[in-house]
Amino acid sequence: MTVSPTRIPEATVARLPVYLRALNSLLDSDIRSCSSEELATAAGVNSAKLRKDLSHLGSYGTRGVGYDVEYLRYQISREIGLTQDWPVVIVGIGNLGHALANFSGFSSRGFRTVALLDADESRHGELVAGCPIRDFGELGQIVREHGVAIGVIATPASAAQAVCDQMIAAGIRSVLNFAPTVLSVPEDVDVRMVDLSSELQILAYHEQRKAPHVEGAPGTEGVA
Amino acid sequence: MTVSPTRIPEATVARLPVYLRALNSLLDSDIRSCSSEELATAAGVNSAKLRKDLSHLGSYGTRGVGYDVEYLRYQISREIGLTQDWPVVIVGIGNLGHALANFSGFSSRGFRTVALLDADESRHGELVAGCPIRDFGELGQIVREHGVAIGVIATPASAAQAVCDQMIAAGIRSVLNFAPTVLSVPEDVDVRMVDLSSELQILAYHEQRKAPHVEGAPGTEGVA
Incomplete structure (x- = not known):
């Protein structure tokens, strides 16, 4: 290479x-x-x-x-590294996990979702983007079978650290975290966090400086 | 202030x-x-x-x-600016729009979703996170009524520019774009883009440098 x-x-x-x-x-x-x-x-x-x-x-x-x-x-x-094949697992198949599984931007750029995992038994077997939801307990086997290097966490914040720990135990060394919580990982593991509200906060910072708002008075922002 | x-x-x-x-x-x-x-x-x-x-x-x-x-x-x-009230509209209530409407991180930090809009008539009236989905044509009226300053775009890429143009025409000057496309806006409008696949790409870059992968040979990544 x-x-x-x-x-x-x-x-x-x-x-x-x-x-x-x-x-x-x-x-x-x-x-x-x-x-x-x-x-x-x-x-x-x-x-x-x-x-x-x-x-x-x-x-x-x-x-x-x-x-x-x-x-x-x-x-x-x-x-x-997009000329390689990157098998990915997504854990937590709520609305966000659904959106990620369906997101064409993932599959079109070298990333291949090999499994969708959720702890909720009642969801197992359901097809999302052509892929069945499987039990989180199968993680280790799936990682070995497909050589998964990247794990995506789309669980609630409360479950994210435990999911991350399991991913690392299974051999995953790169984690993309959508749960709004900071994860602790060993030094050789990379975590990137997508905080959906950060960008909104950065917009608010700039918006606040565009026009004087009246604090605590909704609806008076003087939108044209 | x-x-x-x-x-x-x-x-x-x-x-x-x-x-x-x-x-x-x-x-x-x-x-x-x-x-x-x-x-x-x-x-x-x-x-x-x-x-x-x-x-x-x-x-x-x-x-x-x-x-x-x-x-x-x-x-x-x-x-x-989070000590102020920020009324927000979300346009495009697919899986991602659903996830955003339900995302507690938005509402808990000064942001208040005042309307969910979708072009699909069959969805109108459906409740998501306690808020009914309304017609996209109501955008102008909603922006005026609530003093909406921030618009969130969660539509497919193909619809995003037209939605953005309508938001700007309605008076919105800050746009958070989740659609995987670059939007053209006037200078006084701020757009921030959340590209869900960028972070995955950055992880891939680092992962590639951790261990030598064999190009084009899935499943041989040497995961422990």
């Missing part, structure tokens, strides 16, 4: 999925090459930052021509 | 929700004061960064005592 041997800065890693999405949307519009400015606009970042980020991947574009969209998409996909 | 008049760095703003979550979990464990190291551990950041971030809010703690957990939580909540 020809993945960069050096570590890419974490902030750059976090932007690679954004570039990938922008490149996909350019390809959807049948745009085959683009300047760094065009790609930066599509990705919503400034072009100097984009060029610096891509230089970590050894991609510099061609003067006067720009970047080959398809090749750059391949380079980024390979760098992230 | 006593919100900081100066802009806080964007990276600090993004960490405020993380500190808030850590403070809430300390209070849940009945911890009333904490050192910057303790809070940094609970939040998963380094303590020098935490002290710097909090200094932007004018919070320095007390030597030998540390931070008053409840007061710091109040300061951060006020800074973000």
Whole structure:
């Protein structure tokens, strides 16, 4: 494999999925090459930052021509590891687990949901996105069978740590946590948390500064 | 209002929700004061960064005592704007919209879902989290009535831009987008995007570097 041997800065890693999405949307519009400015606009970042980020991947574009969209998409996909197969299990099949199981963005980018697990026996056997809900107790066997490396937690907060511990015991070393709670894990395990309310809080911070609101007086926000 | 008049760095703003979550979990464990190291551990950041971030809010703690957990939580909540009331509409009540409507993390932090809207007539009147699903055509009236400032888009990607345009026409200036597509908006509108697959991609990047995978050979990832 020809993945960069050096570590890419974490902030750059976090932007690679954004570039990938922008490149996909350019390809959807049948745009085959683009300047760094065009790609930066599509990705919503400034072009100097984009060029610096891509230089970590050894991609510099061609003067006067720009970047080959398809090749750059391949380079980024390979760098992230999306040219590999990533078997994933989702634990907790409530509304959010359902949404994740149905989410085309997962399956289309190298991730393959091999099992949906839930502790609720009455749900076992139910098909979600063509995949049956199975008992959480089968986790260890499923991880061994499919070589699962990534576990997704979509349980309530109260169950998340126990689920995480079981995932680690089964050999999973990368956990994506949607439960609104901080998980404790050993050092060699990566956890990323998607806190659905954080982004709303960041919006509120900016919204508050756009127009003076009257504290505690709903409905007076002066929306045009 | 006593919100900081100066802009806080964007990276600090993004960490405020993380500190808030850590403070809430300390209070849940009945911890009333904490050192910057303790809070940094609970939040998963380094303590020098935490002290710097909090200094932007004018919070320095007390030597030998540390931070008053409840007061710091109040300061951060006020800074973000969570001591105000934020009426929110959610558009697109599929599985994800359902999950968001039911998500306690929204309602418990100053956000109040005033309406759930969906284009599918057959769903109208259905109750989700105690709130009836209404017609998307009522958006303008609902925004005026409740002074809605924040709109949440949980539709398929194909519908998201049209929904966003309607939100802006109705006076909404802050949009939280869960649809996997980049939205075009005027300069005075803030959009934040939650891309559910980005975090999975970032995990894959790190996972790939933990152990050598064999490209294209599923099930050989060498999980212990």
